[in-house]
Amino acid sequence: MTDYKIYDDQELVRLMRSGDERVLVEIYDRYWEKMLVVAFNRLGNLQEAEECVQDVLYKLWKLRDNLSLTKSELANYLARAVRNHTFNVLEERQRKRMRMSAYNHEEITDTLSPERQLIVQELQQQIDKAIKNLPPQCQLVFVLNKHEGLSAKEIANNLNLSENTVKSHLKKAKKDLGNNTELLTTVIFFHICLQQF
Structure with a gap:
């Protein structure tokens, strides 16, 4: 043998x-x-x-x-x-969390009037679109931080990045989302509409 x-x-x-x-x-x-x-x-x-x-x-x-x-x-x-x-496993985790988040979001919107449900859905679509426009690794870091609640240190360990790199990605994501005038306009518009209902 x-x-x-x-x-x-x-x-x-x-x-x-x-x-x-x-x-x-x-x-x-x-x-x-x-x-x-x-x-x-x-x-x-x-x-x-x-x-x-x-x-x-x-x-x-x-x-x-x-x-x-x-x-x-x-x-x-x-x-x-x-x-x-x-x-791939981390991305699949992210997709599952987003599906669960959408499911929970649907439960909350079911208690709203049809008009408010539509407004919340439109707003969520704008936010999702803005997040998808981030660079891939920046997007992953942002979602792990905001949707999974991981700290910069935990994300750094999971993705084998330095903590400073993770913080840079988070800063860029916040800046890009904050500079997204289409998203900001939509948020303000929906905020005004929600107060009127």
Whole structure:
């Protein structure tokens, strides 16, 4: 029986292309813990981190025929793959929160008159549009702060950014939203309309 521990990463990748599933077991044994630490540091949830690592290893197996490691080692490839996948998990979390927020928002608007419901819905659409116009990472930082209530330090840890970078993104988001004259005009208009009903 072959001892896969003696092979380096490039040899493992070459053997994996032949469809030998025992190679994947060796990669799992070799890198599972490191990948899990990266995922957990970003997600802060052990179950999500484990699922993230499993997804990355599954994708590695699916892509084995096209995988080449001429410039980077397998460890670097896996670390990048986990990092990218955690962004997907965080974005999905954000989408779930926004869906829940919209659901709660609907419960509140159900108690309003039809006119006020329409005004609140229009305002929410303008706010969502303004947030979507932010640069992607700035948008993610803003939503994690405002919708999930995470502090700058927590966001920095989750996204592997410096705290100063997170604060810069938040400052830019507030400035861009504050300078959005279309949004400000809509807010003022709706505020006046709501007072009249």
